[in-house]
Amino acid sequence: MExxxxxxxxxxxxWDAYENxxxxxxxxxxxQEKAYDSTLNKVNDREVVDGTVIAMNKREVVVNIxxxxxxxxxxxxxxxxxxxKVGDTVEVYIENQEDKxxxxxxxxxxxxxxxxxxxxxxxxxxxEIIKGYIKCRTKGGMIVDVFGIxxxxxxxxxxxxxxxxxxxxxxxxxxxxxxKINQEFKNVVVSHKAxxxxxxxxxxxxxxxxxxxxxxxxxxxxxxxxxxxxxxxGGVDGLIHITDLSWGRVSxxxxxxxxxxxxxxxxxxxxxxxxxxxxxxxxxxxxxWDALDANLKVGDHVKGKVVVMADYGAFIxxxxxxxxxxxxxxxxxxQHLRSAQDFMKVGDEVEAVILTLDREERKMxxxxxxxxxxxxxxxxxxxxxxxxxxAKVRNFTNFGVFVEIEEGVDGLIHISDLSWxxxxxxxxxxxxIGADIEVVVLEIDxxxxxxxxxxxxLEDNPWDVFETVFTVGSVHEGTIIEMLDKGAVVSLxxxxxxxxxxxxxxxxxxxxxxxxxxxxxxxxxxxxxxKRIILSHSxxxxxxxxxEEKAEKKARKQNKKEEAPMIQNQIASTTLGDIDALAAxxxxxxxxx
Numbered sequence: 001m002e003x004x005x006x007x008x009x010x011x012x013x014x015w016d017a018y019e020n021x022x023x024x025x026x027x028x029x030x031x032q033e034k035a036y037d038s039t040l041n042k043v044n045d046r047e048v049v050d051g052t053v054i055a056m057n058k059r060e061v062v063v064n065i066x067x068x069x070x071x072x073x074x075x076x077x078x079x080x081x082x083x084x085k086v087g088d089t090v091e092v093y094i095e096n097q098e099d100k101x102x103x104x105x106x107x108x109x110x111x112x113x114x115x116x117x118x119x120x121x122x123x124x125x126x127x128e129i130i131k132g133y134i135k136c137r138t139k140g141g142m143i144v145d146v147f148g149i150x151x152x153x154x155x156x157x158x159x160x161x162x163x164x165x166x167x168x169x170x171x172x173x174x175x176x177x178x179x180k181i182n183q184e185f186k187n188v189v190v191s192h193k194a195x196x197x198x199x200x201x202x203x204x205x206x207x208x209x210x211x212x213x214x215x216x217x218x219x220x221x222x223x224x225x226x227x228x229x230x231x232x233x234g235g236v237d238g239l240i241h242i243t244d245l246s247w248g249r250v251s252x253x254x255x256x257x258x259x260x261x262x263x264x265x266x267x268x269x270x271x272x273x274x275x276x277x278x279x280x281x282x283x284x285x286x287x288x289w290d291a292l293d294a295n296l297k298v299g300d301h302v303k304g305k306v307v308v309m310a311d312y313g314a315f316i317x318x319x320x321x322x323x324x325x326x327x328x329x330x331x332x333x334x335q336h337l338r339s340a341q342d343f344m345k346v347g348d349e350v351e352a353v354i355l356t357l358d359r360e361e362r363k364m365x366x367x368x369x370x371x372x373x374x375x376x377x378x379x380x381x382x383x384x385x386x387x388x389x390x391a392k393v394r395n396f397t398n399f400g401v402f403v404e405i406e407e408g409v410d411g412l413i414h415i416s417d418l419s420w421x422x423x424x425x426x427x428x429x430x431x432x433i434g435a436d437i438e439v440v441v442l443e444i445d446x447x448x449x450x451x452x453x454x455x456x457x458l459e460d461n462p463w464d465v466f467e468t469v470f471t472v473g474s475v476h477e478g479t480i481i482e483m484l485d486k487g488a489v490v491s492l493x494x495x496x497x498x499x500x501x502x503x504x505x506x507x508x509x510x511x512x513x514x515x516x517x518x519x520x521x522x523x524x525x526x527x528x529x530x531k532r533i534i535l536s537h538s539x540x541x542x543x544x545x546x547x548e549e550k551a552e553k554k555a556r557k558q559n560k561k562e563e564a565p566m567i568q569n570q571i572a573s574t575t576l577g578d579i580d581a582l583a584a585x586x587x588x589x590x591x592x593x
Contacts, residue, residue, distance in 0.1 A: 048111045053088045063092055063106055071106030078108065080133030080145050082173050091115065109148050116147030120188055124178040132176045132190060134169050142169060144176065144190055151176075157191035160200060161232070162223050164259075203235035211270050211277065216284070221261045229253050231265055231279055238277035240265060245281050247288045247321025249307045256281070288321030289362045298354050302366070306348045311339045316350060316366055323364070326352055330367035333374055333408025335449065343368075375408045376449050383409065383451065385441050388458065393435045401427045403437060403453065411451035413439060420456045420463065420531070421496050423489070463528050466496055470523050470533055475540060478521045480505075480513060488513070490521055490535055497533075498523075504536035513537055 054070065055062035061073045061084070071092060078084045093110035123130050132144040132151065141154040153176070155163060163169075176190040219231035219238065228241045245256045257263065269278040296302075304318035313327040328340045344350060352366035375382065383389065383405065391403035391411060401413045418430050431437055443452035470476065470492070478498065482489040487501040500521065505513040513519055522543070525534035 047094050048091055048114050049094065050089050051092045051106070053084065053086050053090060056084070056086060061090075061108075063090060063108075065092060065094075065104075065106070067104055069098070069104045071104040073106050073108045080131060080173055112148035116149045117186070119147045120149060120151075120178055121181060124181055127177065129175050129177060129195060130190075131173055133173050134171065136170055137166050142166065146176065146178075146188065146190060149186075149188055151178075151188035151190045153190050153192065157189075157193045160193055160196055200235050207233065207236045208270065208277075211267055213267055213269060215267045216264055217267065218262060219265050219279070221257050221259050221263070224253050224257065224259060226252075229257050231263075233277070236277065238265065238267070238270075238279040240279045240281050244268065244279070244283065247282050247285070248317060249323075282321075287362075288319050289359060292319065292322055292359070296354070296357065298357055300354050301351060301371075302354060303349065303351050306344050306346050306350060309341060309344070309346055311341070313340050314344055314350075316352060318364075324352070324354070324366040325364070326350075326366045326368060330355065330365070330369055333369050333372070333376075334404065335408070335410060369408075375406060376446060379409070379444060379446060379451075383441050383444070385444065388438065388440050390436050391439050391453070393431050393433050393437055395433065396427045398426065401431065401437070403439065405439070405451070408449075409451070410449070411439065411441075411453040413437070413453045413455055417442070417454035417456055420459065420461060421494075423497055462494065462496070463531055466494065466533075467526065467528050469494070470496070470498075470526050472523050472526055475520050475522045477518065478535065479518045480515050483515050488515075492521075492533070492535075498535040499533070500535040500537065504538050506538045508541040 049065050051063035051065040051071070053061055054064045056075070059075055061075055061078060062070050063073055064070050071094075073090075073092065078090075084090075090108055091111040092106040092108055093114060095105040095107050095110070098104065119130075122128065130146060132146040132153075134153070135143045135145050135150070137143075138152070141152055141156075142158070144151045144153045155166065157179070158166075158169060174192050175195055176192055177194045178188060179191045179194060180189040181187070217233050219233045221229055222232040222237060223230040226242075228239050229245065231238045231240060242250055242253055245253055250256055263281065264284060265279040265281055266283045267277060268280045268283070270276065302316075302318045302324070304316040304324070306314050307317045307323065308315040311328070313325050313330075315323045315325055317323050326340075328338065328343075331340065331343045332338070350368060351371065352368050353370040354364060355367045355370070356363070356365040358364070389405050391405045393401055394404050394410070395402040398415075400415050401418070403411050403413060405411060413427075415424055415427060418424055418427065422430075424430050437455060438458055439453040439455055440457045441451055442454045442457065445452070476492055478490040478492045480488045481491045481497075487499055488505055490498045490500055492498050498521065502512070504524075507513055507519075519537045520540055521535035521537050522539045523533060524536050524539060525532070527533075
């Protein structure tokens with residue numbers, strides 16, 4: 001101890017008495033203690049002083065503060081400083097000058113805490129680099145021991161690279177910069193990233209100043225996102241957009257690259273101001289279209305995989321980066337509006353025919369219906385007029401039924417060609433979509449790829465027979481099956497229907513005929529071409545009354561004819577008699593004269 005050199009030896013010390021064991025001295029024990037104490041530092045409890053590390057082991061650190069005894073501090077209080085060694089000066093807080101064992105009780109942790117707040121503020125003000133010990137993880141980052149204060153290290157401030165495993169930092173001592181202090185809540189935020197950013201910024205400027213478009217650099221995959229891959233070019237980052245990873249379609253960048261992978265990239269573009277660098281990977285290989293077989297031509301068959309589906313078609317990759325579109329209209333000879341998803345799905349392996357090929361525009365259109373013969377090429381042979389077939393109902397309109405005999409061969413059954421006898425208002429009354437229906441070919445329209453079909457023509461026309469049965473004036477029993485404003489539909493024998501207007505539905509008692517009523521009807525009109533039968537119930541009794549009236553008139557007329565000669569005879573005889581009388585009278589008159 002330096003203070004001991006100031007102590008003067010006792011000039012009249014009796015060494016002989018000392019050797020003999022006699023404490024013979026002219027200096028009292030109290031004086032000796034005073035002299036000894038004067039060589040030591042004056043210390044007070046709850047004071048912070050500097051001390052020197054004089055010894056260390058795995059658990060404890062022995063610190064000398066110039067006091068009569070040394071203090072022992074747990075090594076754990078120095079976790080933040082793994083470089084601690086004998087001879088270092090450390091600050092200590094005097095808890096107690098002497099415990100029961102006479103031991104000096106010190107605390108480094110409390111000493112740091114006492115001075116820490118001033119130190120932290122000074123570090124922020126002076127932008128000082130300080131050391132801290134990462135104690136544990138917490139939400140959003142880490143807890144760091146700085147001068148005994150628990151500071152917060154955000155996850156984003158640990159490094160310039162994204163952190164994948166935070167736990168590897170726990171227990172480490174690192175350098176930090178104080179970036180924010182909340183005086184009110186005594187919160188401290190530190191950053192390790194801030195220390196390296198300034199250095200990186202300078203590196204970035206140097207790197208970007210040397211960049212050129214088309215330059216090839218080696219980089220390391222730093223981060224992979226859904227839209228691309230970030231590459232570390234040695235202090236500056238660049239982005240390979242997902243579309244620049246491969247000439248083929250990429251759904252996930254992880255299909256092409258892996259984290260920490262080293263690869264060569266080409267500079268596509270960069271921005272000095274924003275320091276953005278656009279990189280490319282696929283550009284280092286030739287475009288697949290340039291490597292495409294030179295002999296490939298229209299009409300050739302190719303195989304590929306469906307990579308993208310849309311309602312209007314499917315994109316087929318026949319080689320990485322070489323795609324062709326199969327439009328939905330080239331998937332089937334059918335003209336029905338359908339979605340491409342009805343024919344294929346992503347991942348399907350398909351064979352197709354090249355329809356167009358433009359190497360300059362790098363476009364190709366494909367077709368799969370061309371793998372089958374066009375049914376309309378031989379339509380007259382396969383579906384001649386009058387031939388009978390089974391078709392599937394595809395759609396309805398007010399005027400008929402659209403059917404498909406086979407894929408690509410469509411036909412229309414007009415509503416009037418569904419039934420000989422039934423009055424059909426809408427095709428849905430007769431059949432349903434998806435149902436099978438027998439048809440006969442009536443006409444072929446090759447230009448418009450449409451057949452005119454009939455269903456009723458499968459049977460003979462019953463109206464030829466009806467013409468002999470439902471003659472005008474004939475009477476038949478019928479049932480009213482439908483009442484309309486203009487009259488009633490009447491069901492007649494043989495499944496045929498007729499029509500009666502309201503005035504022909506008046507019964508003999510003057511009441512009107514009702515729905516479901518069964519009556520006698522007289523045919524008053526039969527039109528074979530229009531398939532129309534006009535009926536009347538009223539005419540039956542009206543005609544009977546007329547016939548009776550006519551008969552009466554006839555009888556009266558006959559009677560008149562028979563009475564006429566008698567009257568004439570009477571007139572004649574009267575006349576003759578009158579003549580005789582007149583003659584007699586004349587004679588009398590003449591005699592008198």
